[in-house]
Amino acid sequence: MAGSTLEIKDLHVSVEGNEILKGVNLTIKGGEFHVIMGPNGTGKSTLSSAIMGHPSYEVTKGSIHLDGEDVLEMEVDERARAGLFLAMQYPSEISGVTTSDFLRSSMNAVRGEGNEIPLMKFIKQMDKKLDALEIDKNMAQRYLNEGFSGGEKKRNEILQMSLLEPKIAILDEIDSGLDIDALKIVSDAINDMRSENFSTLIITHYQRLLNYIKPDVVHVMMQGRIVKTGGPELAKRLEEEGYEWLKEELGIQDETVGEQA
Amino acid sequence: MTVDTKLTYTNEYIEQFSQDRNEPEWMKTLRLEALEQVEHLDMPEPDKTKIVRWNFTRFHHDFVSGENISSLDHLPEEIKDFFDQDNLPENLLIQRNHSIAHAALSKELKEKGVIFTDIFTAMNEHSELVEKYYMKDGVAVDEHRLTALHAALMNGGIFVYVPKNVQIEEPLQAVFWQEKPGLAYFNHVIVVAEQNSSLNYVENYISNSEEETVANIVTEVFANDNAKISFGAVDNFAENTTVYTNRRGIAKRDATINWAIGQMNDGNTIFENITELVGDNSLSHANTVTVGRGKLIQNITAKTIHWGKNSEGYILQHGVMKDSASNVFNGIGKIENGASGSNAEQTSRVLMLSEKARGDANPILLIEEDDVMAGHAASVGKVDPMQMYYLMSRGITRKEAERLIIHGFLEPVVAELPLESVKKQLKQVIERKIN
Numbered sequence: 229m230a231g232s233t234l235e236i237k238d239l240h241v242s243v244e245g246n247e248i249l250k251g252v253n254l255t256i257k258g259g260e261f262h263v264i265m266g267p268n269g270t271g272k273s274t275l276s277s278a279i280m281g282h283p284s285y286e287v288t289k290g291s292i293h294l295d296g297e298d299v300l301e302m303e304v305d306e307r308a309r310a311g312l313f314l315a316m317q318y319p320s321e322i323s324g325v326t327t328s329d330f331l332r333s334s335m336n337a338v339r340g341e342g343n344e345i346p347l348m349k350f351i352k353q354m355d356k357k358l359d360a361l362e363i364d365k366n367m368a369q370r371y372l373n374e375g376f377s378g379g380e381k382k383r384n385e386i387l388q389m390s391l392l393e394p395k396i397a398i399l400d401e402i403d404s405g406l407d408i409d410a411l412k413i414v415s416d417a418i419n420d421m422r423s424e425n426f427s428t429l430i431i432t433h434y435q436r437l438l439n440y441i442k443p444d445v446v447h448v449m450m451q452g453r454i455v456k457t458g459g460p461e462l463a464k465r466l467e468e469e470g471y472e473w474l475k476e477e478l479g480i481q482d483e484t485v486g487e488q489a
Numbered sequence: 490m491t492v493d494t495k496l497t498y499t500n501e502y503i504e505q506f507s508q509d510r511n512e513p514e515w516m517k518t519l520r521l522e523a524l525e526q527v528e529h530l531d532m533p534e535p536d537k538t539k540i541v542r543w544n545f546t547r548f549h550h551d552f553v554s555g556e557n558i559s560s561l562d563h564l565p566e567e568i569k570d571f572f573d574q575d576n577l578p579e580n581l582l583i584q585r586n587h588s589i590a591h592a593a594l595s596k597e598l599k600e601k602g603v604i605f606t607d608i609f610t611a612m613n614e615h616s617e618l619v620e621k622y623y624m625k626d627g628v629a630v631d632e633h634r635l636t637a638l639h640a641a642l643m644n645g646g647i648f649v650y651v652p653k654n655v656q657i658e659e660p661l662q663a664v665f666w667q668e669k670p671g672l673a674y675f676n677h678v679i680v681v682a683e684q685n686s687s688l689n690y691v692e693n694y695i696s697n698s699e700e701e702t703v704a705n706i707v708t709e710v711f712a713n714d715n716a717k718i719s720f721g722a723v724d725n726f727a728e729n730t731t732v733y734t735n736r737r738g739i740a741k742r743d744a745t746i747n748w749a750i751g752q753m754n755d756g757n758t759i760f761e762n763i764t765e766l767v768g769d770n771s772l773s774h775a776n777t778v779t780v781g782r783g784k785l786i787q788n789i790t791a792k793t794i795h796w797g798k799n800s801e802g803y804i805l806q807h808g809v810m811k812d813s814a815s816n817v818f819n820g821i822g823k824i825e826n827g828a829s830g831s832n833a834e835q836t837s838r839v840l841m842l843s844e845k846a847r848g849d850a851n852p853i854l855l856i857e858e859d860d861v862m863a864g865h866a867a868s869v870g871k872v873d874p875m876q877m878y879y880l881m882s883r884g885i886t887r888k889e890a891e892r893l894i895i896h897g898f899l900e901p902v903v904a905e906l907p908l909e910s911v912k913k914q915l916k917q918v919i920e921r922k923i924n
């Protein structure tokens with residue numbers, strides 16, 4: 229079987245009683261690179277958080293399935309072990325836990341009991357990925373995300389993705405706060421993952437990432453829904469003309485989810 | 490309700506006890522004078538913890554010898570975990586009940602004049618030296634009833650002395666094993682580092698007494714000019730032992746005293762750790778971690794008192810409370826008039842793992858001088874759900890995520906312990922207690 233399929237149907241999500249997502253439909257098949265674009269405040273992070281199971285986000289309607297399995301029935305850790313990964317926009321800092329210990333714990337968790345990675349093999353793999361991402365080796369011994377710069381945090385998220393080899397990776401604004409060199413390095417790492425067993429949902433509100441990563445499908449999110457879907461040419465047009473034409477076409481004044489009307 | 494704090498110890502008992510130990514006259518006098526004061530002195534009043542119902546009177550004080558441990562290859566089960574078999578410390582004292590069961594000090598250190606021996610032997614062989622430091626400039630006999638009681642009833646402990654200019658790299662380890670149930674531990678430890686000397690000292694208190702009893706421990710640590718002492722400890726008293734522990738440091742000019750204390754008692758505990766930064770440019774890091782479980786009630790005070798100019802005192806207290814355990818942290822920085830250029834910082838944090846657990850963190854600054862720096866931070870809270878979410882989003886189970894966060898929370902202090910084996914052992918104790 230070629231890769232996994234993530235299927236989201238009519239997804240409604242509320243935070244603190246406010247409905248943010250208002251019926252999202254999205255299917256990602258094995259090997260596909262999807263991009264969701266859209267201005268700030270349109271619900272992109274809410275979608276990624278709901279898929280991963282963030283405790284503050286309540287799914288009020290709709291469904292998420294991974295290869296037919298009901299994702300909404302799973303605990304956060306089960307979702308990860310099932311093959312989902314979310315590079316977070318704002319990853320937590322965890323004092324006293326070294327990045328390396330954390331990486332090893334999560335790799336072993338994903339690999340499952342009895343299939344733990346031997347220490348030397350882990351170190352080798354980690355070092356290789358650290359080199360590829362041009363991350364200072366010291367980072368492995370630093371406490372997880374503590375005192376990391378914005379760019380270091382982003383690279384650390386990508387490092388985790390590379391080591392955990394998920395089936396479907398959601399990358400929430402992985403490009404923000406990265407300079408051009410870092411952007412290239414991160415893009416290379418993402419492109420390296422490309423295979424029929426890996427798909428990704430890249431969330432961004434800049435187009436510049438797409439100079440380095442070729443998407444198969446481009447979606448635009450506004451007002452808590454996917455309002456337009458197309459190919460790479462859609463991203464190109466957004467880059468050149470902005471969102472105004474689209475808002476006009478759809479009759480949208482305020483694209484954000486906004487306070488509940 | 491009144492609680493019986495009366496004790497039945499007489500002058501004759503104390504005299505006999507002192508004579509049986511072959512103590513010098515000054516010690517006998519000190520004991521008798523202390524006994525007289527016991528009744529007139531008040532109990533200590535730890536801030537925010539009521540101790541009136543705690544048992545401070547029911548215990549067996551008699552001196553009890555422990556069996557010798559002739560070879561470390563055959564360590565008794567109960568204390569085995571406290572050593573790294575492949576890496577046994579060269580300098581080691583094991584006190585079993587009240588007597589020394591094993592003593593080792595390297596030839597090299599002996600030749601340099603290092604003293605590392607039990608308190609009674611020290612009083613015989615170095616009477617003047619012990620007298621100079623014993624409850625004089627450190628802990629005073631009459632601070633309150635428990636210090637006086639300690640002075641009257643002291644029944645074990647050790648004396649560590651590092652002469653001028655002697656720098657010791659390898660740690661000195663002391664293990665105090667309360668093996669016999671109900672045995673009272675009135676332990677006295679003195680650590681002296683003379684000018685320009687340095688040492689790493691680490692001690693373990695181990696007990697598994699199911700009978701109720703009392704530990705009343707006084708430790709006095711002296712870092713003379715430009716000396717550096719790193720003091721590690723893991724206290725591990727059992728549930729029915731009421732513990733009063735007083736660890737006091739005196740740092741002279743350019744001296745450093747760093748504390749890394751794992752407070753892992755299961756019995757109600759008062760722990761005070763005061764460091765007097767007497768000399769100019771003296772420095773202290775006072776780090777404590779604790780894990781409380783069951784019905785533990787605990788009061789932990791760390792205090793730095795700044796007398797010297799440019800003295801620096803950093804207090805770090807991290808505690809994890811589960812079940813219905815309750816913990817008060819007091820972190821006090823006191824800067825006296827004249828201690829200009831000093832810096833006092835206190836951080837106290839409590840992580841609570843259950844609804845019934847209690848935590849209190851009180852950083853306090855008392856400043857009598859203008860030209861100083863000071864800062865404090867405190868928090869009492871639960872495990873951060875965002876941290877849990879982050880770890881779990883990488884496949885780590887809820888239980889394992891919580892475990893990682895707790896160990897991480899305690900790590901800043903654990904990492905400071907000077908012996909790998911003690912570090913490992915503390916981690917094991919933490920693991921056992923949080924599970």
Ligand SMILES: Nc1ncnc2c1ncn2[C@@H]1O[C@H](COP(=O)(O)OP(=O)(O)O)[C@@H](O)[C@H]1O
Binds near residue numbers: 244271
């Ligand atoms: N945890 C939260 N608490 C309250 N409001 C939230 C929370 N998360 C998101 N929102 C609201 O939901 C809307 C969409 O946010 P988000 O999904 O982060 O947008 P995007 O990622 O597209 O910028 C915003 O109006 C935001 O204020």
Ligand SMILES: [Mg+2]
Binds near residue numbers: 273274317400401
């Ligand atoms: Mg966002």
